[in-house]
Amino acid sequence: MAEKTTLxxxxxxxxxxxxxxxxxxxxxxxxLKSLCDLNTDGLEEYGxxxxxxxxxxxxxxxxxxxxxxxxxxxARFEAMELAKKFRKPLFVEKPLCWGxxxxxxxxxxxxxxxxxxxxxxxxxFSPLMQDAKKAxxxxxxxxxxxxxxxxxxxxxxxxxxxxxxxxxxxESTIVHEVTxxxxxxxxxxxxxxxxxxxxxxxxxDNIITLEYPGDITVVIIAGDNSNAGFPKEYxxxxxxxxxxxxYNFTELEVTGNxxxxxxxxxxYTIAGKPYITGRIExxxxxxxxxxxxxxxxxxxxxxxxxxxxxxxxxxxxxxxxRRCAAGIxxxxxxxxxxxxxxxLAYRAIKSHKQAQRIxxxxxxxxxx
Ligand SMILES: NC(=O)c1ccc[n+]([C@@H]2O[C@H](COP(=O)([O-])OP(=O)(O)OC[C@H]3O[C@@H](n4cnc5c(N)ncnc54)[C@H](O)[C@@H]3O)[C@@H](O)[C@H]2O)c1
Numbered sequence: 621m622a623e624k625t626t627l628x629x630x631x632x633x634x635x636x637x638x639x640x641x642x643x644x645x646x647x648x649x650x651x652l653k654s655l656c657d658l659n660t661d662g663l664e665e666y667g668x669x670x671x672x673x674x675x676x677x678x679x680x681x682x683x684x685x686x687x688x689x690x691x692x693x694x695a696r697f698e699a700m701e702l703a704k705k706f707r708k709p710l711f712v713e714k715p716l717c718w719g720x721x722x723x724x725x726x727x728x729x730x731x732x733x734x735x736x737x738x739x740x741x742x743x744x745f746s747p748l749m750q751d752a753k754k755a756x757x758x759x760x761x762x763x764x765x766x767x768x769x770x771x772x773x774x775x776x777x778x779x780x781x782x783x784x785x786x787x788x789x790x791e792s793t794i795v796h797e798v799t800x801x802x803x804x805x806x807x808x809x810x811x812x813x814x815x816x817x818x819x820x821x822x823x824x825d826n827i828i829t830l831e832y833p834g835d836i837t838v839v840i841i842a843g844d845n846s847n848a849g850f851p852k853e854y855x856x857x858x859x860x861x862x863x864x865x866x867y868n869f870t871e872l873e874v875t876g877n878x879x880x881x882x883x884x885x886x887x888y889t890i891a892g893k894p895y896i897t898g899r900i901e902x903x904x905x906x907x908x909x910x911x912x913x914x915x916x917x918x919x920x921x922x923x924x925x926x927x928x929x930x931x932x933x934x935x936x937x938x939x940x941x942r943r944c945a946a947g948i949x950x951x952x953x954x955x956x957x958x959x960x961x962x963x964l965a966y967r968a969i970k971s972h973k974q975a976q977r978i979x980x981x982x983x984x985x986x987x988x
Contacts, residue, residue, distance in 0.1 A: 625946040628654035628670075628678040630699060631691030632663055634779055635713070638924030640688055641666060643935040650942055654678045675699065679706045686711065686945025688938070690740075693717045700729060703736050709951070711941045713740040715799050715965070716958035723962040727986060730955050738941050738951040739958030741803035745933030745940060748869045748886050749804065752855060755874045755882070756808055760859030763835040767808070769801050770854040775824070775844035777913065779921025786844070792823045794968050798842045799961040803953065805830065805838050808857070812960060813838070817977035818968045828968050829977075849910035851903055869930035871899040888930045895928075902928060956988050 627644060629636060632655050644652045645666065654670035655663045656678045663671045672678060675695075679687060679702040686709040689699040696717050703710035716739055717726050730737060743749050775783060785791045806812065813830035820826035825843040832838065836859075846852070851868035861877035874882040887894045888902055890909075895902070905928045917923060943949045960982050971978045 624651040636690035734955035737955040744807040745936035765859030772843040772846040774848040818972040849907040867899040
């Protein structure tokens with residue numbers, strides 16, 4: 621068996637404990653040596669050699685080959701400084717950081733080390749998006765393409781700290797969530813939008829229109845006023861008289877102009893048990909879960925142990941990062957990719973504030 625790659629994690633909060641830590645622990649090619657958080661309660665249970673509150677101790681360990689940072693964006697600069705100092709690949713959760721000014725500061729600071737950074741936009745690693753992109757490249761690239769992405773969740777179920785940030789402090793879900801989709805559209809189109817226009821609620825519940833070179837128009841419908849009993853995400857690509865429809869990471873349909881019809885189904889899990897049922901049964905299970913959520917669970921705000929978990933590519937993303945840390949492959953989503961998603965997010969917010977379409981030149985601004 622190949623040699624294991626030794627990794628550490630900084631910022632072991634709700635999302636990380638529900639996703640990255642279990643995914644790293646179940647990867648036979650990973651040795652998860654160290655966990656770091658300001659609050660170490662419960663971290664001993666994972667059985668790693670090191671549990672610490674000191675980020676630098678983790679980076680300085682000569683055995684650690686790469687670090688996963690799943691803090692909120694506030695601690696990213698400290699992590700990036702350490703990645704640079706110890707020249708270690710660093711996976712940072714999205715968003716890269718807060719604000720346009722901080723984004724350009726991050727780019728200045730890490731420009732020479734852009735490949736050390738891997739920004740955690742997981743969706744493109746999902747089996748459904750991999751197949752959708754293949755179908756797109758094979759069938760839909762002849763121009764006049766429209767892409768619709770729906771991403772609408774239920775803010776009522778969020779952890780309280782996230783609800784307070786978005787609803788009370790008005791931190792925009794365009795930064796928190798839609799950056800995922802901005803990056804995904806780059807994954808499909810391989811290019812950057814030339815304009816953005818945002819309408820709707822502002823910090824939540826927006827419709828964002830992006831125009832890309834090559835006659836590609838994208839509409840993202842993003843919100844938080846839905847019900848979690850209904851699937852959160854939907855992708856539709858129309859081009860060259862072909863439609864590619866992706867239903868919440870569980871089913872993909874391709875209806876081709878040559879008479880082909882493809883339907884692929886993708887596994888989802890409930891409490892670790894895998895199911896492949898297609899979208900209708902997956903939706904029934906989602907509704908069952910949603911209608912059984914208790915007030916105690918809502919107070920905690922994370923449901924990973926029993927919600928139907930569709931495959932959004934989180935485990936494949938960690939395996940990809942392992943390969944980066946082992947020096948096998950370069951970062952697929954580097955500093956500039958993370959910065960581009962952020963710049964687009966802040967311009968989308970500006971478009972809403974100014975109630976007008978904004979022209980963009982993201983590669984020019986980033987100097988790439
Ligand atoms: N990719 C996805 O699908 C996805 C989903 C949810 C959240 N996220 C992202 O994950 C990140 C974390 O979100 P969360 O909901 O788990 O937040 P959280 O607040 O539950 O977790 C953050 C953790 O970081 C720790 N921390 C803060 N500063 C630290 C420091 N200097 N050193 C060590 N630890 C420190 C905190 O104590 C906390 O435990 C955010 O950036 C969020 O956007 C990504």
